[in-house]
Amino acid sequence: MVINEDKFEKSDIELVRMTLFDQENFLYLVQRYEKKLLRFIQRISGLSSDDAQDLLQEVFIKVYQNLNDFDQSLKFSSWLYRITHNQVISNYRKNKSRPQLSLFDLDWESCEQLASDFDINQSLDQGILKEKMSRALDSLDLKYKEVIILKYLEDRSYEEISDIIKKPVSTVGTLLRRAKKSLQKEFKK
Amino acid sequence: MENSGQEILDKIKEQNIQPKKRWEFLFKNYLLWLAFGLAIFFGGLASSATIFIFQHATWVEMAPGFSPLKRLWVNLPLFWLLSLSLFCFLAWYDFKNTKRGYKYHPLVIVLFSIVLSMLLGVAMYSLGLGQKLEEAFFRRVPLYKQMFRQGGRMLVEPDKGHLAGIITNVDSSAITVEDFLGRSWIISTSTDEFQIGQRVMLIGQMSDDDHFICENIKPWVQRVGPPPPPMFFQP
Numbered sequence: 001m002v003i004n005e006d007k008f009e010k011s012d013i014e015l016v017r018m019t020l021f022d023q024e025n026f027l028y029l030v031q032r033y034e035k036k037l038l039r040f041i042q043r044i045s046g047l048s049s050d051d052a053q054d055l056l057q058e059v060f061i062k063v064y065q066n067l068n069d070f071d072q073s074l075k076f077s078s079w080l081y082r083i084t085h086n087q088v089i090s091n092y093r094k095n096k097s098r099p100q101l102s103l104f105d106l107d108w109e110s111c112e113q114l115a116s117d118f119d120i121n122q123s124l125d126q127g128i129l130k131e132k133m134s135r136a137l138d139s140l141d142l143k144y145k146e147v148i149i150l151k152y153l154e155d156r157s158y159e160e161i162s163d164i165i166k167k168p169v170s171t172v173g174t175l176l177r178r179a180k181k182s183l184q185k186e187f188k189k
Numbered sequence: 190m191e192n193s194g195q196e197i198l199d200k201i202k203e204q205n206i207q208p209k210k211r212w213e214f215l216f217k218n219y220l221l222w223l224a225f226g227l228a229i230f231f232g233g234l235a236s237s238a239t240i241f242i243f244q245h246a247t248w249v250e251m252a253p254g255f256s257p258l259k260r261l262w263v264n265l266p267l268f269w270l271l272s273l274s275l276f277c278f279l280a281w282y283d284f285k286n287t288k289r290g291y292k293y294h295p296l297v298i299v300l301f302s303i304v305l306s307m308l309l310g311v312a313m314y315s316l317g318l319g320q321k322l323e324e325a326f327f328r329r330v331p332l333y334k335q336m337f338r339q340g341g342r343m344l345v346e347p348d349k350g351h352l353a354g355i356i357t358n359v360d361s362s363a364i365t366v367e368d369f370l371g372r373s374w375i376i377s378t379s380t381d382e383f384q385i386g387q388r389v390m391l392i393g394q395m396s397d398d399d400h401f402i403c404e405n406i407k408p409w410v411q412r413v414g415p416p417p418p419p420m421f422f423q424p
Contacts, residue, residue: 030194060197068211166291
């Protein structure tokens with residue numbers, strides 16, 4: 001397929017319309033979001049790189065099938081993240097495997113940011129702090145882990161998180177407050 | 190990852206995957222709204238029957254001797270309240286699954302459904318639907334009749350002068366009432382206002398095993414319209 005550089009400048013909605021007209025245009029949407037979504041999948045599920053790639057493929061196929069369901073009152077990225085989130089949950093239930101946050105995924109900047117936002121002691125050695133933080137995150141309930149990941153690692157707003165996990169904004173706030181307490185408690189163990 | 194986009198596209202072409210048609214999503218959303226509407230409608234019917242029972246129950250004045258708990262238990266239209274709860278739950282479930290339903294707190298949706306059902310219930314009650322529904326259910330729905338009988342049993346104390354049951358026979362000068370415990374009683378009274386199948390409450394005195402001297406007899410719920418004259422025992 002010949003890549004048209006101009007198409008990379010198109011907005012998400014324009015690319016969706018173009019894809020519905022000609023499926024080749026879907027490539028531009030995939031290329032725009034594949035890295036972000038893969039990272040999100042690995043963060044939330046802790047799957048290996050290969051498994052995460054497979055899941056990412058399923059996600060994009062689902063996105064393609066449901067393009068006519070995209071509600072333009074939402075951000076397209078929120079809609080993508082929603083499908084990804086649902087696919088991860090579905091995969092988790094199907095395989096009944098306990099998701100584990102892989103240590104490599106939590107970069108130092110994110111770890112530092114989390115420690116600062118959650119009033120966690122940052123005076124520890126970098127490696128130890130990162131490991132403790134990863135283990136603390138891993139031991140959280142999925143409903144708390146996903147909101148922490150979306151807010152602090154994926155940098156999503158409350159409104160976007162609400163659209164992704166399909167819960168009211170007030171519930172997102174409550175979940176984040178409880179997640180913070182849980183994380184602080186797990187970190188101290 | 191470099192060629193993953195192309196791999197995905199190739200897979201889509203290979204499996205001939207197509208975007209679902211827009212009408213499929215619209216149809217699903219309309220179905221959810223229809224289901225929500227139906228849940229509210231049936232909730233309204235349940236509310237109208239509840240209002241009818243609360244507004245027209247005559248037994249309250251007929252049971253001064255009963256404990257508050259007994260009065261509450263017997264007066265509670267449990268079947269209709271449970272039905273209303275069920276329909277409000279269904280309304281909540283349908284609403285939250287619509288495109289934007291998730292934005293609202295579950296409590297808000299539930300309260301909204303209850304209020305909407307009750308407002309509709311008031312309108313239906315004023316059209317007489319509450320009464321028609323309640324009577325139709327008593328005649329035709331065995332479960333409802335059974336639940337009614339169960340509640341009514343608490344009011345059957347012939348030795349204490351309380352009786353409640355269903356009229357099974359109407360003569361020129363007497364009616365036969367089968368109480369909610371299954372016993373039949375012959376009550377001498379004027380019979381103009383009564384008909385077979387009607388539920389009644391009586392205050393009086395047990396004269397023997399199958400006769401009851403009635404001091405006051407009233408239908409279980411007062412029919413809408415001009416109330417019938419009070420029925421007193423005429424010796």
